[in-house]
Amino acid sequence: MTVIGAFAPGRVNLIGEHTDYNLGFALPIALELGTTVTFTPDGSAAITAVSDSETASSVIPLTTAPGGVTGWGAYVAGCVWVLGEAGIAVPGGRLEVSSDVPVGAGLSSSAALECAVLLALTSAADGPVPDRIALAKLAQRAENHYVGAPTGLLDQLASLCAEPDAALLVDFQSLDLTTVPADFGDCYRLLVIDSRAPHRHADGEYAARRSVCAAAAAELGLDSLRDAAPDDWRRLVDPVQAARARHVITENARVVDAADALRASDYARFGALMNASHISMRDDFAITTDQIDLIACTAAAMGAIGARMTGGGFGGSVIALASAEAAERIIADLPTAVVDARFNEPTVRAVRPGAGAHLL
Numbered sequence: 001m002t003v004i005g006a007f008a009p010g011r012v013n014l015i016g017e018h019t020d021y022n023l024g025f026a027l028p029i030a031l032e033l034g035t036t037v038t039f040t041p042d043g044s045a046a047i048t049a050v051s052d053s054e055t056a057s058s059v060i061p062l063t064t065a066p067g068g069v070t071g072w073g074a075y076v077a078g079c080v081w082v083l084g085e086a087g088i089a090v091p092g093g094r095l096e097v098s099s100d101v102p103v104g105a106g107l108s109s110s111a112a113l114e115c116a117v118l119l120a121l122t123s124a125a126d127g128p129v130p131d132r133i134a135l136a137k138l139a140q141r142a143e144n145h146y147v148g149a150p151t152g153l154l155d156q157l158a159s160l161c162a163e164p165d166a167a168l169l170v171d172f173q174s175l176d177l178t179t180v181p182a183d184f185g186d187c188y189r190l191l192v193i194d195s196r197a198p199h200r201h202a203d204g205e206y207a208a209r210r211s212v213c214a215a216a217a218a219e220l221g222l223d224s225l226r227d228a229a230p231d232d233w234r235r236l237v238d239p240v241q242a243a244r245a246r247h248v249i250t251e252n253a254r255v256v257d258a259a260d261a262l263r264a265s266d267y268a269r270f271g272a273l274m275n276a277s278h279i280s281m282r283d284d285f286a287i288t289t290d291q292i293d294l295i296a297c298t299a300a301a302m303g304a305i306g307a308r309m310t311g312g313g314f315g316g317s318v319i320a321l322a323s324a325e326a327a328e329r330i331i332a333d334l335p336t337a338v339v340d341a342r343f344n345e346p347t348v349r350a351v352r353p354g355a356g357a358h359l360l
């Protein structure tokens, strides 16, 4: 039988956090780091998934339903389940997974796994492969309803639709995707600084932010905060709702500005928007941690022109845009500075916008 290989990258969101489920804007890139799956159909009634980073394999009946498989295999099982629900019959077989996306770093290792699995399994199924936006929605459905994480569509769209040397401007209301060239020129480096801090209460806090945003929109008589006017947050009596709404409203505006700055190669402007985004996540959306704030602040003190947390928050990674010279300083000195402040030692890596998911 034919062996099918598929690769899907992790992602870094350049700007636009917690805007996806508010139907706003975000500007992610795909990473060159990603997940590769190799699927060998064998005509059996189950998929046996093995991973190079897990000791236990996961046996997934083709008739699996939410709750059936737990642990890392739930991401694969969720994909099998959504495809079944969508009427796409996938064969049984052996699925081998390998990945170099660090888990828990806020770089979407889970979306990379889902997207690679969906690409491989839909290619093995009879019939046409769904388009990329449809695949992203299937991956999100797997994560929301099978794995049980109430995340938006950002990670999956970035993994499936991003292009090399470009960022992807996503409008989550229309689902219009616009490619924005983003090679950062010869002089600048994009660094990803993984805090390596354990996520605490992350799922509960993420869901809590989501419901406060929904409540704020309802209070304003809107379907989503995307439709809020710049000053609408002032109409909210509840101070927490007002602060959360202000983050979403201002963050949407920053994303659009940042895409323009990138098109104009105006990195100083882009960096300033990154800094403003971090402050908004820290003060209005309350999703940063002391260590994350210290990393962003230290990167800026070492010469980064922009530094902000990326991803869902409560840990994960900070991204920094810096001149080649400042980047070298940050790579050499930032980890020690963070350890001296009695936090976990972060890892720093320079990244470039990589290719979206593809068959191998």
Ligand code: GLA
Pocket: 013, 016, 017, 018, 019, 020, 021, 151, 152, 153, 154, 155, 311, 312, 313
């Ligand atoms: C996580 C979620 C995304 C998005 C970001 C925050 O990565 O999976 O859907 O909400 O957080 O921007």
